[in-house]
Amino acid sequence: MKDPVLVIGGSGKVGRYFAKAFRKLQPKQPIAIGGRDLAKAKAAAEESDLAEAVRVDLARSDLGLPEGKKYSAVVVLLKDDTLNTMKYAQANGLPYVSFSDWFFDIGPEVALYVHAPKRAPVLFLGHAHGGTVTLATLHFAREFRTIESIDIGVVADERDSGGPAAKVDMDRLGGAVSRPPILKNGQWLWAGEDDANRRFTGADGREWQGRALPLLDVASLAAATDAKSVRIDYALRAGDGLSHESILEIAGTKKDGSTGRFRYALVDAVSHSETSARGVAFAVERLLGLAGGPEVAAGLYHPESLLDPGYVVERMQEFGTRIER
Ligand SMILES: NC(=O)c1ccc[n+]([C@@H]2O[C@H](COP(=O)([O-])OP(=O)(O)OC[C@H]3O[C@@H](n4cnc5c(N)ncnc54)[C@H](OP(=O)(O)O)[C@@H]3O)[C@@H](O)[C@H]2O)c1
Structure with missing residues (x-):
């Protein structure tokens, strides 16, 4: 070894x-x-x-x-x-x-x-989630011939905030969370209020108000696919235990010819840590x-x-x- x-x-x-x-x-x-x-x-x-x-x-x-x-x-x-x-x-x-x-x-x-x-x-x-969200998205992206957009929505428990070192990272977010980076219609932008928020539907059908975060997933997915729009949004929920879910929505044309917006969910019963x-x-x-x-x-x-x-x-x-x- x-x-x-x-x-x-x-x-x-x-x-x-x-x-x-x-x-x-x-x-x-x-x-x-x-x-x-x-x-x-x-x-x-x-x-x-x-x-x-x-x-x-x-x-x-x-x-x-x-x-x-x-x-x-x-x-x-x-x-x-x-x-x-x-x-x-x-x-x-x-x-x-x-x-x-x-x-x-x-x-x-x-x-x-x-x-x-x-x-x-x-x-x-x-x-x-240590790259697993991007990797899972790319796994499902293999079903597509062309991809127009990738929208990821993560729902996490508000108590699932990690230890003191994680708090340091959240504090460093500062103003960046108010202007998160997204790729929109082929253009990188630091999203203002109109673009920074997105509503999405969770795995169990509940609606969430998410906000884009400056995570490297956006850069990775934009580089690894031909998507013109890429973003990742987080929503917090209370009282559901430490479970969390990531909703991956890919719009485009699949290899079998079907087109539209396709949803995949990763659901975990444990903390995001x-x-x-x-x-x-x-x-x-x-x-x-x-x-x-x-x-x-x-x-x-x-x-x-x-x-x-x-x-x-x-x-x-x-x-x-x-x-x-
Ligand atoms: N990319 C991702 O998917 C992802 C997901 C979750 C968390 N994170 C990040 O992962 C990090 C850890 O999160 P956590 O919740 O595990 O935090 P944590 O419980 O506070 O753990 C921090 C660890 O770092 C050590 N440490 C802190 N400051 C140190 C220093 N100056 N020198 C040497 N060791 C030091 C701590 O031990 P001592 O106190 O003994 O030094 C402890 O072992 C955070 O930065 C968080 O934002 C990333």
Whole structure:
């Protein structure tokens, strides 16, 4: 097996679910759970086989890691505003997963990648639910000959807000949520009030008022399809437990000649932290070459440039995601 996967933020909400999902996919691959609080990291490591704990200091270029210790990948489950984690991954030629970037956050990471494009594979995974929503959309998009638009509506519980690191990311949204990016009729725009809101129908027929979010899914789906309009909207509900659903609406012409607007729903009975962690697990096993192909070469990746949508949808269903058409 390879050196441990360093999971910085592995003792948080998403991190603990990541360890579970990854262990299910890869029972023999060690992981190292990193955070500021070593006791918390140790407690998380004890919940999993083949897991060790390590204290991480983002202010240091060596991240404060034990000297001489080797890792096989660096997965960062928090917004590292020093980018020392990415520099460390590049310096050591290790695959890097960035999980907490909004659409408007990625500039400095793109620049680091452009500066040293041959050093390491860098995966942007700030997408909804760890890339699984985009990958599932692309799975269903394969049924189409041409696609006019992709509208995604996510309904989540208002209590399903993640830990303190997730709050930092929501706070950073600030004004960006009032002008979210969407692709509309072939044009990128920072949506004003007329465009930022969208009503959509949930899996059980209930109507929701959603608001577009600056998630990387919009960029990925616009790049990977010929859709002229792409957006992703979130609505919050109260009192339904931690379940959540994503409604994928694709308008276009199917390969069988039928045209119209087709709906697919991904329904999960667990928190969005848990589904998102599964997305990270799919990405990490792929990056390491433990599933879906050999080790991934240096490059800049989005989930759809790395993972097979069909593989991910199958695994999602095994993990409990219900798919409705
Ligand atoms: N892309 C997606 O699909 C998606 C979905 C859900 C969440 N997220 C993002 O994932 C991140 C984690 O969310 P969460 O709910 O798991 O948050 P959380 O419960 O607060 O977990 C944060 C983790 O990061 C560690 N940490 C925080 N600050 C640190 C620092 N300065 N240095 C080293 N370690 C640090 C924490 O441990 P210590 O306190 O011990 O340091 C903990 O292990 C958030 O950024 C959230 O927005 C992304």
